[in-house]
Amino acid sequence: MERLKALIQEVQYGSDFWSPEAFHNYLIILGRGEEVLLRKAHYPSKIALSHDWHVTFRDMAVQTVKDSRERMAIIGHKNDDKVYLPTFYIKGSNGHIASKLIAEGKADAKAKHGIQGEIGSLHTHPLDYPGQSTRPFFSPTDLFNHLYPNKAHMLVSGVIQGDQYIFAFSSRETLQTLVPEIMTHQGFTDYWVQKQYQDTFGSFSSMIFPSIDKALNGSELNRVIAERHHLVLYHGKVGKPMYRHYP
């Protein structure tokens, strides 16, 4: 516990740049629970990742480019103060990974690979992922996973698309803006896509079932969701550090 306290001190009052060690320390702390989430203002503007991460990103991206199916990987810990990056991936379809498959993958991580706790997750988007943007972006559903009103919500997640990657972190403030319990993934997506349409054109769209491919700008949609829910967003090129782009 003393060591954990020291780590918290270190990441909270450390520099505006995190080394791969500082990043790992933070993930280890997050593995212990949401109580240690940093405030939004304490996230650094730049985070360097160790070589292993980039190897994993490339590996997942290459597999997705081959068959256009998303891959997902759990970032976990074994209660030993180390962060484990997966070498096995959950294989989804184009644009979707069924929750049943995710549950199976998590069970496998525990049973076959000794992962005791989940810190977060990574997944890929195919290169032809719908929605315009110059950089990869999270679907509203991806961000919704940070906002469940119970302890199942995600604290850190990443998306890899081709040679770029993005990360979202929950902040301490996010916990005050979790969505109502009756909100569904689809309801959340509908709300934000319709809102973007309305903010742009001044009227609701006639689309009855909006979806992410109807979003006008995926990156911009991420920014407004992050603003509402106090998420912190980063962007990087595979092989390079990531930079905060919100806030």
Ligand SMILES: [Zn+2]
């Ligand atoms: Zn996604």
